[in-house]
Each structure stands twice: as C-alpha cells, then as structure tokens.
Amino acid sequence: MRLLQTLTRLVFGATPKMRRVMAYWASTALVYGFCLTIVAHEQAAGAVPASQANLVTALGVASLLVFYILLRCAPRLNIANWKLALRQAQFAIIFDLVLYAVLDTLRGAMLIGLPVVIVFCAFSLRPRQTVVLSACAVAGLAATMTALVLSNPAHYPLYNECVYFALTTFGMVSVTAITGELHRLRGQLVEAVDTIRTLATTDELTLLANRRHMNDLLALEQSRRAASRQHVCVALIDIDFFKAINDKFGHAAGDAVLKSFAREAGATLRSGDTLARWGGEEFLLLMPDTRLDEATAVIERMAARIAAMPVADIDPSVRITFSAGVAASLPLERFDQAIHRADEAMYRAKANGRNCVLAA
Numbered sequence: 276m277r278l279l280q281t282l283t284r285l286v287f288g289a290t291p292k293m294r295r296v297m298a299y300w301a302s303t304a305l306v307y308g309f310c311l312t313i314v315a316h317e318q319a320a321g322a323v324p325a326s327q328a329n330l331v332t333a334l335g336v337a338s339l340l341v342f343y344i345l346l347r348c349a350p351r352l353n354i355a356n357w358k359l360a361l362r363q364a365q366f367a368i369i370f371d372l373v374l375y376a377v378l379d380t381l382r383g384a385m386l387i388g389l390p391v392v393i394v395f396c397a398f399s400l401r402p403r404q405t406v407v408l409s410a411c412a413v414a415g416l417a418a419t420m421t422a423l424v425l426s427n428p429a430h431y432p433l434y435n436e437c438v439y440f441a442l443t444t445f446g447m448v449s450v451t452a453i454t455g456e457l458h459r460l461r462g463q464l465v466e467a468v469d470t471i472r473t474l475a476t477t478d479e480l481t482l483l484a485n486r487r488h489m490n491d492l493l494a495l496e497q498s499r500r501a502a503s504r505q506h507v508c509v510a511l512i513d514i515d516f517f518k519a520i521n522d523k524f525g526h527a528a529g530d531a532v533l534k535s536f537a538r539e540a541g542a543t544l545r546s547g548d549t550l551a552r553w554g555g556e557e558f559l560l561l562m563p564d565t566r567l568d569e570a571t572a573v574i575e576r577m578a579a580r581i582a583a584m585p586v587a588d589i590d591p592s593v594r595i596t597f598s599a600g601v602a603a604s605l606p607l608e609r610f611d612q613a614i615h616r617a618d619e620a621m622y623r624a625k626a627n628g629r630n631c632v633l634a635a
C-alpha cells in the first residue's frame with residue numbers, strides 16, 4: 276500500500292495541483308493511445324504503410340513523454356500552466372490532422388479529436404486564445420482536406436470532405452462558444468466564493484475577523500502549537516462606558532467609535548497577531564509566539580494609541596479607553612480556558628476603575 280502511494284507520488288506528483296495537471300495528461304495519453312491503436316489496426320489491415328504508421332506512433336509517444344517531463348518540471352522551470360496547455364493543444368491539433376491524412380477508412384474518427392482538444396483547454400486558456408486555436412484548427416483541417424482531394428480525388432471525394440468539414444466546423448464553433456461561457460461562469464463562481472469567504476470571516480462593521488473566523492484560527496493555532504510548544508497569549512478587550520457613548524452621541528457615533536478602534540488597534544499589532552470582534556464592543560486578540568509580559572506591553576501600547584484617537588461624530592474632548600484582561604495559554608491547555616481567565620482578568624480591570632490592562 277505504502278509502495279503504491281510512493282509510486283503514485285513519484286509519477287503524478289505530491290501536490291493536488293500537480294495531480295490535477297497529471298490527470299489531464301493521463302486523459303490525453305488515453306486519447307493518443309486510442310488513436311495509435313487505430314493506426315496499428317489500419318497498418319495490420321494493409322491500409323496504412325508501415326513506415327507512416329511507425330513514424331506517427333513514434334511522434335505520438337515521444338510527444339507524450341516530452342509533455343510529461345515538461346509538465347512535471349513546470350513549477351521548477353517556472354513555466355506557466357497555460358503556456359504548456361497551449362503548446363500541448365497546438366501539437367494535438369497538428370497530430371490529429373496528420374492522422375486524418377495518414378489513416379484510411381477510419382480517418383473520420385479523427386475529426387472528433389479537434390473539439391476534444393478545445394474542451395481540454397476550457398480551464399487553462401482564455402476565451403480569445405481558444406477562439407484563435409479553434410480557427411487555426413478549422414483552417415488546418417480545410418488545408419488538409421484540400422490537399423487530400425487535390426492529390427487523389429477518387430479516394431477523397433470532394434462531396435464527402437465538404438460534409439465532414441461542415442459538420443466538424445459546426446462542432447468546433449459550438450464547443451468554442453460553450454468553453455467561452457464556461458470561462459465566464461467560472462470567473463463569476465470564483466468572485467462569488469471570494470465574497471462568501473469574506474462575508475463568512477469578516478465583521479461587517481469593523482472589517483476585523485469575526486467570531487467564527489477567530490474560532491477557526493484558534494483551532495488552527497491549537498494544532499500548530501501542539502507541535503511547537505511555543506508561548507501563545509490571548510486578550511479580551513472591552514471598550515469602557517460604550518453604552519454612554521451610544522446614549523449621548525447616537526448609535527451611528529457608537530459605530531464610528533468601533534470602526535476607529537478597529538483601525539487604530541489593528542495598526543499597533545505585529546503581523547502574526549489577530550484581532551477579532553468577539554461581541555458588541557468586545558474584542559479578542561490572539562498573539563502567537565508571545566510571552567505574557569510582551570503581550571501586556573502590546574496592549575498597553577494599543578491603549579495609549581486609542582486614548583489619543585480622534586473620532587468623528589463625537590465631542591473631541593471625549594477620550595476612548597478600554598479595559599483588558601490578558602492570559603498566557605498554558606501548554607496542552609485548550610484556548611477557551613485561557614480566554615475564560617482573560618475574561619475574568621478583564622472584569623477585574625473593569626472593577627478596578629477601567630482603563631487598565633490586567634494579566635490573569
């Protein structure tokens with residue numbers, strides 16, 4: 276079982292992205308394999324000369340190997356995915372047309388290969404690139420068919436080739452239009468997922484992380500620190516006399532205070548810290564890799580900045596202060612226990628006259 280896993284990782288790569296790319300390559304290999312089986316069948320039936328059959332077989336196998344190596348090495352060689360997809364598609368179209376010219380009774384089967392190539396490009400090329408690729412494929416088909424009709428009109432009747440050409444062109448136009456639509460819908464889906472992610476993780480008023488997102492971050496931090504055993508601190512921060520601000524200046528002014536608080540408090544934090552709106556005028560601060568004395572210093576610095584913060588809509592003489600409780604999360608302790616101790620410290624800070632930071 277482990278040997279199979281190692282082999283799979285070796286052949287198809289370790290990352291999900293690489294495995295998806297290799298799954299596309301494997302599908303292409305299947306299609307090539309099918310076409311080369313037809314070539315072998317026609318060679319055995321004497322309809323295709325051995326020299327031509329061997330040449331296209333060697334070309335098909337070599338291209339599969341070259342693209343396999345390029346796709347596997349693309350991240351290291353810094354080659355963009357779409358560039359390789361485009362090259363693969365261009366080669367597949369030429370190979371398909373060569374097979375159409377080389378094969379005899381089953382050559383009509385090759386026509387379905389052209390729309391298949393366009394479908395394969397649906398998620399890697401831009402609509403304009405796909406349109407140009409389709410147009411080139413149709414032009415190539417027209418040139419191949421013309422050459423065949425001119426070289427041997429008895430074997431390649433003009434009427435038959437025209438019917439094949441018209442139907443294939445119709446198929447190509449339809450598939451190209453559908454891939455364009457798919458591309459547009461995919462763009463909309465990516466945007467919608469982004470919006471949903473933002474709505475699900477951000478507090479609408481303050482634009483800080485919301486409580487749900489903070490709970491996810493705490494769970495993530497819990498598993499991370501289980502391995503690292505580093506110091507982590509949490510702090511609960513509650514704005515003082517917030518009800519009085521609402522009552523005196525109105526709810527909109529209260530909202531402005533919350534927004535200003537979030538902006539100014541966020542500006543005092545280090546890159547690894549996360550401040551979330553935990554409830555109405557209460558905030559939870561998560562400080563990874565931080566000792567208790569460092570955490571207390573961070574919050575005191577924040578208090579000084581908040582006290583100096585001007586807020587639109589309220590009397591400039593009113594200073595905003597907060598009370599905070601900070602706790603170090605003990606090794607192997609769940610975060611909710613540390614948050615509970617920070618909460619108790621915060622209530623003591625309130626009872627002590629507010630506008631202070633107390634460690635649990």
Ligand SMILES: Nc1nc2c(ncn2[C@@H]2O[C@H](COP(=O)(O)OP(=O)(O)OP(=O)(O)O)[C@@H](O)[C@H]2O)c(=O)[nH]1
Pocket residue numbers: 480513514515516517518519521525526527528529530533554555556625629
């Ligand atoms: N403007 C505004 N007010 C809010 C929001 N969420 C909660 N509040 C108000 O915040 C106030 C909190 O009041 P209290 O819990 O009594 O706390 P406080 O007045 O700050 O008193 P202490 O915490 O003891 O200093 C309540 O009046 C809530 O209605 C909000 O999003 N916007």
